Amino acid sequence: MLRQPVKLELRGITKSFPGVLANDHIDLVVEPGEVHVLLGENGAGKTTLMNILYGLYHPDEGEILVNGAPVKFQSPSDAIRMGIGMVHQHFMLIPVFTVAENVMLGSELTRPFGLLDRGRARREVQRLGQEFGLPVDPDALVSSLSVGAQQRVEIVKALYRQAGVLILDEPTAVLTPQETEELLRVMESLKHAGRSLVFITHKLKEAMRVADRITVLRGGRVVGSTVPAKSTEAQLAAMMVGRAIRLGVERPPAKPGAVVLEVEGLTVRDARGQVAVDDVSFQVRAGEIVTVAGVQGNGQTELIRAIMGLDPVAAGHITAAGRDVTTSSPRETLASGVGHVPEDRVRDGLVSDLSVAENLVLDTYYLPPFARGLVLEPDEIRRNADERIREFDIRTPSASVQAGTLSGGNQQRVVVAREFSRPISLLIASQPTRGLDVGSIEYIHERIVKLRDQGDAVLIVSSDLDEVLALGDRISVMYRGRMEGPFDSGSATREEIGLMMAGTGSEAASAPPDAGRP
Amino acid sequence: MGRVSTAVRALGAGARVAVDRRRTLGIFFLLVAGAIAAFFGYNVPGQSQAHFVLNLASSHAIPIPDLVVPVRATAFGLAAACAFLGTIQVVRGFGRWAYAVLALVIGLFVFAFLAWAARNSSVSLVGMLQGTLVRAAPLTLGAFSGLLCERAGVINVAIEGQMLIGAFSAALVGSATGNALLGILAGMLCGGLIAVILAVFAIRYLVDQVIVGIVLDLFCLGLTGFLYDRLMVPFQATLNSAAVVPPVTIPGLSRIPVLGPILFDQNVYVYLMFVLMGLIYVALFHTRWGLRVRAVGEHPRAADTAGIDVARTRYINVILGGLVAGLAGSYFTLGAVGQFTKNMTSGRGFISLAAMISGGWTPVGGFGASLVFGFADALQNFLSVLNVPISSYFLLMAPYLATILVVAGVVGRARPPAADGKPYVKQ
Numbered sequence: 001m002l003r004q005p006v007k008l009e010l011r012g013i014t015k016s017f018p019g020v021l022a023n024d025h026i027d028l029v030v031e032p033g034e035v036h037v038l039l040g041e042n043g044a045g046k047t048t049l050m051n052i053l054y055g056l057y058h059p060d061e062g063e064i065l066v067n068g069a070p071v072k073f074q075s076p077s078d079a080i081r082m083g084i085g086m087v088h089q090h091f092m093l094i095p096v097f098t099v100a101e102n103v104m105l106g107s108e109l110t111r112p113f114g115l116l117d118r119g120r121a122r123r124e125v126q127r128l129g130q131e132f133g134l135p136v137d138p139d140a141l142v143s144s145l146s147v148g149a150q151q152r153v154e155i156v157k158a159l160y161r162q163a164g165v166l167i168l169d170e171p172t173a174v175l176t177p178q179e180t181e182e183l184l185r186v187m188e189s190l191k192h193a194g195r196s197l198v199f200i201t202h203k204l205k206e207a208m209r210v211a212d213r214i215t216v217l218r219g220g221r222v223v224g225s226t227v228p229a230k231s232t233e234a235q236l237a238a239m240m241v242g243r244a245i246r247l248g249v250e251r252p253p254a255k256p257g258a259v260v261l262e263v264e265g266l267t268v269r270d271a272r273g274q275v276a277v278d279d280v281s282f283q284v285r286a287g288e289i290v291t292v293a294g295v296q297g298n299g300q301t302e303l304i305r306a307i308m309g310l311d312p313v314a315a316g317h318i319t320a321a322g323r324d325v326t327t328s329s330p331r332e333t334l335a336s337g338v339g340h341v342p343e344d345r346v347r348d349g350l351v352s353d354l355s356v357a358e359n360l361v362l363d364t365y366y367l368p369p370f371a372r373g374l375v376l377e378p379d380e381i382r383r384n385a386d387e388r389i390r391e392f393d394i395r396t397p398s399a400s401v402q403a404g405t406l407s408g409g410n411q412q413r414v415v416v417a418r419e420f421s422r423p424i425s426l427l428i429a430s431q432p433t434r435g436l437d438v439g440s441i442e443y444i445h446e447r448i449v450k451l452r453d454q455g456d457a458v459l460i461v462s463s464d465l466d467e468v469l470a471l472g473d474r475i476s477v478m479y480r481g482r483m484e485g486p487f488d489s490g491s492a493t494r495e496e497i498g499l500m501m502a503g504t505g506s507e508a509a510s511a512p513p514d515a516g517r518p
Numbered sequence: 519m520g521r522v523s524t525a526v527r528a529l530g531a532g533a534r535v536a537v538d539r540r541r542t543l544g545i546f547f548l549l550v551a552g553a554i555a556a557f558f559g560y561n562v563p564g565q566s567q568a569h570f571v572l573n574l575a576s577s578h579a580i581p582i583p584d585l586v587v588p589v590r591a592t593a594f595g596l597a598a599a600c601a602f603l604g605t606i607q608v609v610r611g612f613g614r615w616a617y618a619v620l621a622l623v624i625g626l627f628v629f630a631f632l633a634w635a636a637r638n639s640s641v642s643l644v645g646m647l648q649g650t651l652v653r654a655a656p657l658t659l660g661a662f663s664g665l666l667c668e669r670a671g672v673i674n675v676a677i678e679g680q681m682l683i684g685a686f687s688a689a690l691v692g693s694a695t696g697n698a699l700l701g702i703l704a705g706m707l708c709g710g711l712i713a714v715i716l717a718v719f720a721i722r723y724l725v726d727q728v729i730v731g732i733v734l735d736l737f738c739l740g741l742t743g744f745l746y747d748r749l750m751v752p753f754q755a756t757l758n759s760a761a762v763v764p765p766v767t768i769p770g771l772s773r774i775p776v777l778g779p780i781l782f783d784q785n786v787y788v789y790l791m792f793v794l795m796g797l798i799y800v801a802l803f804h805t806r807w808g809l810r811v812r813a814v815g816e817h818p819r820a821a822d823t824a825g826i827d828v829a830r831t832r833y834i835n836v837i838l839g840g841l842v843a844g845l846a847g848s849y850f851t852l853g854a855v856g857q858f859t860k861n862m863t864s865g866r867g868f869i870s871l872a873a874m875i876s877g878g879w880t881p882v883g884g885f886g887a888s889l890v891f892g893f894a895d896a897l898q899n900f901l902s903v904l905n906v907p908i909s910s911y912f913l914l915m916a917p918y919l920a921t922i923l924v925v926a927g928v929v930g931r932a933r934p935p936a937a938d939g940k941p942y943v944k945q
Contacts, residue, residue, distance in 0.1 A: 056823070077825025092820035094813055095936070105813050106824030108806040115805055 005032030005194045006066060006083050006164030008053075013062035015048055022048040024220040025062070030165060035187060035197045037207040040217035041240055041437035043407060046200045047089070049217070050167050053198075054086045055079040077106070085163025087154040089170045095143035099136050100125050103157045128159050132189055147295070148179035155186065166190060167198045172206055176295050177465055177498035184210050202240070202438065203466075204233040216240055241438050251449045254473040257286035260426050260457035261307070266316035268299070268306045276302035278481035279316070286425070289448065289458040290486050291472030293465055295501055299481035300461045301343060304430050307459075308340050309333045321425045334363050339419035343430030343461070345408075349415040352404025356396050357385035359403045360418050392417040393443070409440035416444055420451060427451055430461040445471060465501070469494060479503045540611040547604030547623050551597045554627060558634035559593030566590065568633040569640030574648065577779035578772045589637040596630045628897075635906050646896050647780045654885070654892030655787040656681070656853070659846035660870025661877060661884030662798055663709075663839040668879060669802060670835035671815040673939040675731025676716050677843045678867025679738030680709035684847025686742040689858040690749070692760030692851065701760055702848045709844020710837050712738060717836040721829050724941040735867070743860050750858060762856045763787075787853045791885070794842070798881045811835055815935035818942035828942050843867070865918070872921045878932040887924060894920035 008030040015023040022045045030036045040046045051057045053064065055073030063070045066082045073079045079086075093102050100121040109117040109124070125138040134152045142150060151171060158166050168187075172180045187197055187210055201207055207214055208228045215225045216239040224239045261284040268277035277299045284290045294300050305311040307318055309330045318326045321337040334340065342348035350359050361370050361381050369380045385399035394413045396406055403414055412433070419427065432448065433441040448471060452458050462468050468475055475492060476485030477500040484500050485492075492500075570585040600623050606612070612619045632641060660677050667674035674680075684705035692701025712734055719725040750758035763786045771782040781788075802808035811831060813821040818828045850866075851858050869891050876890075877883025898916040901908065 054823070075825065075827075076823050080825055086823070088823065092817070092823045094816045094820055096816060097809075097813070101809060105809060105821070106826055108809060110806050113805070114807055115800075116809060 004067070004083075004164065006196060007032050007068070008084070008165050008196065008198075009065040009068075010049070010053070011063050011065065013049065013052060013059045013064075015052060015057060015059050021220050023052070023059070026217070026220075026222055028215060028222070030196050030198055031212075032164075032196055033191055033194050034212040035191055035199055035210050037211035037214045038198060038200045038217060039202065039204075039207055039214055039236060039240055041202060041439070042409065042435060043437065044217040044240070045220040046217055047169060048220075050086065050169055050198070050200060053079065053167065054084060080106075080161050080163075083162060083164035084167065085158025085161055085165065086167040087151065087158060087169065087171055089173065091150050091154055093142045093150055093153060095141070097142060098138065099140050099142060099145075099153050099156075100138035102142055102153060103138075103160050107161055124160060125156055128156050132156075132159065132193070133186055147174045148176070148182070151175070151179075151183065152186075159190075163195070165196045165198065167200070169200045170202075171199070172201065172203060174296075174463075176501050177494065178502055180206070204236050207236065208233060218242055237438060249445045249449060249470045252453070254288040254452065256288040256473070257455065259283045260286050260321055261428075261459060262317075262319040263307065264317045264319075266303070266306060266318065267314045268302045268311055269314050270302060275314075276481055277306065280478075280481075280483045281316075282476060282483060282486055284426070284457040284459050286457050287452060287455050288473040289452050289460060289471050290474045290476065291468040292459070292461040292476050292478055292483070293468040293497055293501055294461075294463065294478035296463050298478045300430070300463075300478050302481075303478070304340075304343070304428060304461055307333075307428060308338070331363075337423065337425040339422060339424040339427040339429075341412075341415055341419055341427070341429035341432050343434070345411050345415050346404070350403045350411055353402055355400045356389070356394070356403050356406070356414055357381050357399040359414050360385050360388050360399075362418060364422060388414075388417040388421060391421075392447075409436045412436055412440065412444065416447060420447060425456055427456055427458045429458070431463065432460060433462075433467060434464070441467075465494065465497065468497070477501055540616070541608055543616055543620065544604050544607030544609075544611070547600055547607055547619075550623050550627050551600035551604055554593055554600060554630045555597035558630045559590050559597060562590045562593065562634065562637060564588070564590050566637040568592075568636040568638075570632075570636070571640050571642040572644050572776055574642065574644050574779040574783075577644075577783050578767055579775050579778035579783070580773055582775040584640070585643070587633055589633050592633045593630050596626045600626055635901060635904055639904065641900060641904065644776055644779050646893075646900055648784070649896035649899065650889060650893045651780060651788050652785050652892075653895040654888040655785065655791045656846045656849040656866060657870050657873050657888035657891055658791045658885045659787070659794065659842055659849070660867055661874040661888055662794055662881060663843035663846065664871050664874040665877075665879050665881065665884060666798070666842060667836050667839040668874070668938050669815045669935055670811050670832045671818060671935060671937040671940060671942070672717070672720050672832050672836050673727040673731065674713075674716065674836065674839050674843075675728050675871065676712055676734040676738075676840075676867075677846075677870050678863060678865065679731075679735035680712045680840050680843035681847035681850070681863045681867045681870075682735075682742050682861070683712060683738045684709040684844030685850040685862055686745065686847075686858050687844075688848030689758055689760050689851035689856075690745075692848075693757050693857075696761065698761060698763045698852050701852050702763075702845065705848030705852075706841045706844040709842070709847060710840040713837045713840020713843070716840070717833050720836070720941065721832050724943070727939050727941075739861060742858070746858060746860055754857075758857045760852055760856045762854065763852050785853055787849045790845070795881045795885055802881070812935070814942075815937055818937050818940075822942075822944065828944075832942075846870070869917060869921050872925045875932055875934075876924050879934060890924055891917050891920055 010026055010028040013023050013026045026049055038046050048057065052059050055076045055078050064073065065071065071082055100118060103125050104121045109120045111117050122138040125136060128134065129136050134156055136149060136152050136156060142153060145153065171183060175183060184206065187199065190197060199210065211228050213225065213227055214236065216223050216236065218240060264281050266277055266280045267275060270276040280303060282290065292300055302311060306313050307320070309325060309328045309332065313326050317324065320333065323336050325333045325336065346352060351362065358381065361384060364370055365376065370377055382399060388394065389396060389399060392413045394417065395410050403411060406414070433444050448458060460471055472489050474486035475489050475497065476483050477497055479500060480503065566589040568587050568589050570587070572584055573579065573581050603619055603623060607616065607619065660681060663677050663680065664674050687708040688701040688705030691704035692698050716730055716734055719730045720727045765783060765785055766789065768782040772778040802811065810821065810826050813826060814828050814831045822828050847863065850862050873887035873891060874884045876887035894916040898913045901913050902910050
């Protein structure tokens with residue numbers, strides 16, 4: 001079905017946005033049948049480059065060559081016609097359409113009068129699925145599919161358009177370890193079928209595993225190009241960040257003290273009345289980090305919201321910092337010495353239109369010294385902001401700019417600075433480093449470990465298994481509202497935890513402890 | 519707190535909600551039964567009869583005898599039926615048929631009411647149903663206009679204005695040329711022109727679509743009022759007296775009793791409505807065009823990356839919607855009375871919008887919802903003739919009241935296109 005192998009060349013691609021030079025004379029060659037990894041931090045210009053290649057942006061300078069001939073892409077349909085396919089980071093699928101409808105959208109199979117030929121589309125999806133090991137049900141609605149299955153649909157969509165080059169933008173960010181493994185296998189089989197792949201990632205392990213060639217971007221420029229055999233993860237990390245970087249988290253063994261957070265038989269219902277957290281019990285002690293692994297949507301969000309008093313508790317008890325906070329309001333919970341880093345910093349962590357200084361006192365603005373009676377003390381708020389900006393190295397033009405204008409990493413630093421600087425005995429953080437660059441991740445991990453070493457209890461929820469393993473003194477897994485663990489970090493392997501995330505963990509561990517009760 | 523007991527309680531809570539809803543509905547049915555017996559049966563003399571006329575004077579159908587029912591016995595019979603359904607609903611429930619049964623109970627109530635209203639007199643059932651369909655036609659066309667726009671992601675609140683200007687220009691051109699077809703085309707064209715303004719502001723300049731729509735409604739109201747005073751009032755005979763499009767009789771089928779006069783001896787707009795309903799349904803759900811339109815309305819960025827021109831699709835659909843709204847508007851003059859009066863659509867465009875929403879953004883659903891409003895309209899018309907002791911002001915409210923009730927019942931459940939009303943900015 002492949003028309004011909006595609007050799008793709010980018011020469012001197014330059015693209016600037018107001019105030020930012022996103023791509024600075026980038027040269028890149030993707031040979032037919034090779035997996036070319038594009039490595040770089042957030043903001044390194046990877047996605048901009050790929051959007052240029054897919055016809056979504058137009059370069060200011062430079063040219064694109066397909067099999068040696070210069071081409072100009074006015075829109076994605078031009079790119080599609082030249083055999084370029086893209087699997088976007090945020091899937092470009094229509095939830096209310098079936099798989100087959102999504103696959104054929106834009107290049108529909110029709111009968112006379114423009115009538116859709118759904119039968120042929122269905123067979124085509126099945127054929128592609130079988131050929132490349134991408135099982136999908138052509139008649140399923142996309143909204144009913146798991147994230148992994150939706151990604152398969154995206155790949156089938158590109159193959160259906162006879163893509164010779166497939167661009168995968170951060171494809172593993174949303175997958176479980178098993179799904180990632182599956183994807184890497186599919187990539188191999190595509191490669192053997194003569195397709196070229198551009199694999200955008202910042203995960204070094206995956207890059208080393210599948211790459212034929214690795215190109216590293218930093219600050220919009222190509223800073224190096226290498227092959228896996230001639231480089232190490234540490235070298236690649238240093239190239240990405242521009243300085244030597246420590247991989248993993250260095251931490252002395254935990255010295256757990258008294259119980260700070262105790263959750264007992266917690267059950268939480270979501271907005272539709274479905275049980276989202278199902279009889280969860282665990283403890284977090286002073287001086288230890290407990291991490292919660294799990295694919296998004298298995299009750300972690302509801303668990304944290306219930307502990308913080310943001311959602312009502314259907315059953316069970318929560319004790320935090322020595323107080324029963326089961327029915328406390330969020331302000332009461334925060335005031336009793338709990339720091340909270342919410343999972344979505346833009347939606348829940350910050351008020352984007354308020355200044356950095358105001359965001360830094362969002363949960364203390366009503367207390368002295370920031371307020372006296374009904375009146376705010378702008379000088380104190382300003383002084384606090386300057387201090388925090390210095391201490392947490394927040395890159396902002398000034399304390400008075402709107403928080404929404406900062407980069408993701410710096411926004412997260414604002415949240416972290418606010419929550420870590422209050423006197424707290426318990427930190428609860430959801431997805432603390434999601435979407436951040438390696439430098440910011442390293443920094444935030446260091447601060448979390450420092451907090452632990454000061455004797456605070458820490459609860460971290462993350463869908464990034466590497467983070468869960470790197471930070472956790474004890475590790476638990478959530479699947480469909482139930483919690484497994486926490487286990488001591490040495491006692492479960494990466495694979496075992498991956499299986500639990502997919503709901504196929506050891507059944508013995510989840511036997512109801514009180515099945516005999518009336 | 520045991521896992522098992524938690525699970526049991528969770529199940530219990532879910533079941534409780536369902537039980538509450540079931541009982542409430544059942545009690546409502548019982549109340550309807552009581553209301554039928556009390557208002558339409560209890561104080562009616564036993565010998566009162568109601569004549570339901572099943573022939574239409576003008577029709578070609580084979581005549582059949584009238585339906586004569588004793589009012590009191592009918593009311594008690596219908597009340598008993600409702601009470602029976604209500605009891606079953608309270609005890610067992612109808613499960614997923616509950617809403618169908620609700621519709622049936624409301625239908626029985628309406629029939630009991632009609633029998634009561636027509637006691638010692640007669641009511642033309644066929645005439646009322648024919649009237650229902652005719653009155654539903656412009657509403658349905660308006661709903662089509664709305665869904666053509668909204669399926670592509672643009673909210674068209676300007677339907678009312680497009681209808682009004684369509685009604686005006688159809689009357690004007692129809693009168694001046696003496697040609698109804700030219701009048702209809704003029705109506706569509708003017709509806710389309712208003713749509714162009716809406717499209718440019720909504721798609722190109724990203725102005726809030728609802729606000730532009732309302733402004734256009736007011737603009738059309740003012741413009742047609744002004745032109746009416748300046749053109750039509752002084753030249754009533756030449757510029758505002760169009761020939762009404764004659765009804766079309768379909769040979770053979772129109773001879774079927776009851777159905778013949780209702781469906782096959784009808785206003786041209788009713789046929790147009792049915793043709794468009796089939797056409798839009800097939801086009802929207804079974805063609806390449808429809809798939810792309812819906813993709814643009816659900817997830818424009820995904821459509822864009824699949825190589826579909828989002829802006830172009832939206833322009834085309836908004837203008838198509840304007841043409842259809844203009845067609846709907848031409849009904850009020852060329853399809854009904856032959857002349858224009860100020861604000862003669864009186865909110866029908868907004869009712870169309872409600873019909874589109876109640877109908878779940880589908881052509882068939884929009885038609886169904888329009889039928890409810892059309893029936894309320896026809897009912898109101900008949901009741902005022904029958905001298906029912908209800909103030910005519912209240913009767914005139916009937917279609918709007920029906921709108922509020924239906925929309926309140928349906929809206930939470932219907933799901934609009936995901937990108938409805940959201941401008942799309944290319945990166």
